[in-house]
Amino acid sequence: MFNFLLSIHWDIKPEIFHIGGFGLRYYTLCFMLAFFLSYVIMLSIFKKEGKTQELLDKLTIYVFIGTVLGARLGHCLFYEFDYYRHHLLEMILPIRMVNGTISFTGYQGLASHGGALGIIIATLLFCKKTKTNFWWVIDRLAIVAALSGAFVRTGNFFNSEIIGKPSDLPWSVVFVQVDNVPRHPAQLYEAIGYVLIFLFLYYSYRKGKYVKPALLLGYFLILVFGLRFFVEFIKENQETFENSMTFNMGQLLSIPFVIVGFYLVFRKTSPTPPINVQKTTNHN
Template sequence: MLTYPKINPVIFKIGPFSVRWYGLMYIISFFCCLFLCRYQLKERGRQDLYPFLENLLFYSFIGLVIGARIGFCFFYYPDYYLHHPWEIIAVWEGGMSFHGGLIGAVLVGYIYIKKHRQSFLWWADLIAVTGPVGLFFGRIGNFINGEIYGKPSNLPWAMIFPEGGPVPRHPVQLYECLVTGLFLFLFLWKLRKKDWLPGTKLAIFLISYGILRFLFEFIREPAQSFPLLFGWMTMGQILCIVMIFAGILLLYLVRKKFVQKYF
């Protein structure tokens, strides 16, 4: 068994203001995504799009944070947050939903892109291949917070998490950090130069992450305020099924050229 490194989630505090590692991970993810997207534009000789990219990522990031928090509150703990709505804004304490963040970022990004009469699918492909970078740093933030830990395990690298009781558990945050973060990024990054129909890389990201996250849910300790569907399926898995289906549908519509007119 490994010892869980108890890292103070607060980096520093000045009066009522505190800077947390979890929030810092979001900031790092934003700038990494910006750098990688600028790199792709440079590869394509489209440095003229840098200002548009920066604005797009800024507004999408706001949509991501809002969507991630609202998604966490109402996908996983609707009964609690309906009775404690003032706690919804406490994003600094952790508790963010990837699926909610994805929905928020896509909605805001779509509105901004279409307002400027650009191709949503073209930009979505550009950003999608960098998405796992945010997952990488996000899971590090979860690990530091001691949240989203796994089910009990007797493996030699299992850890006892402060909020997980006295039993060793899977450090599932680190598993996901490596697989859905690092490895998925390396896979998608190799696809960035593929001259496919716009929307194809986004679809591959949705399907790939959806499958991987669905599998990891089997060793993650369920965190929701209502019973599991069929006694075993978590809300995370339900959302992943929707995500996988959306990716497959998008891939089909892209190949049939049904979506170019609207996206």
């Protein structure tokens, strides 16, 4: 029997405030904080390794667009394809059309696997445009991507979405906006895990004397998507079609990322020069 009285009751409205036609949601705030802190950390890395802030500014634009488009398309293709294949305009624009009436809804469906692919593609395009080494950039992006994931899952917690399965643990949470059932705070499990992964990756970067290309990316893929795979066992499925599946969509999409991660970590390659030096040649 669920220990309802001892559970944490979470009844926070998703919006912080709403004035006229504008509203600010906790999820949006978490998303912005993720990019801000990622930028600050990446700036310190760029300065340490002799790269310019101008180069980082260009990278930030590419990554932002890649994240949003990739996450959006990932959700539409992986989770709600049956709907969006008949509503292609809604797949790209943050709108919903009902009986000829258009309403602004924002991007209410974003998939982390699509976001990861979007970042990789955006980074490839950025590196081709600026003639910057792809592995150098993606390894450092992996560090802050883990931290960003923690903020995104915190935003999901505020939204009372991506909830966990019923639980009688003392830290169970009743998401009042959903139902009155004590559940695993699965979003926080992932958020805490991502923070720990970020600390591990940042420590590895700071202390590493010789790190082969894509090693940090490999660690990121194994740890982040490995964690995602196992946490899915205590999460409610996001779509009804997943109920008949042995592994849900989030787990199936995580497996290829983990496999690629193991390949990047254990492949044989020559190490790069030290990454903890104070300054290197600028290759802008």
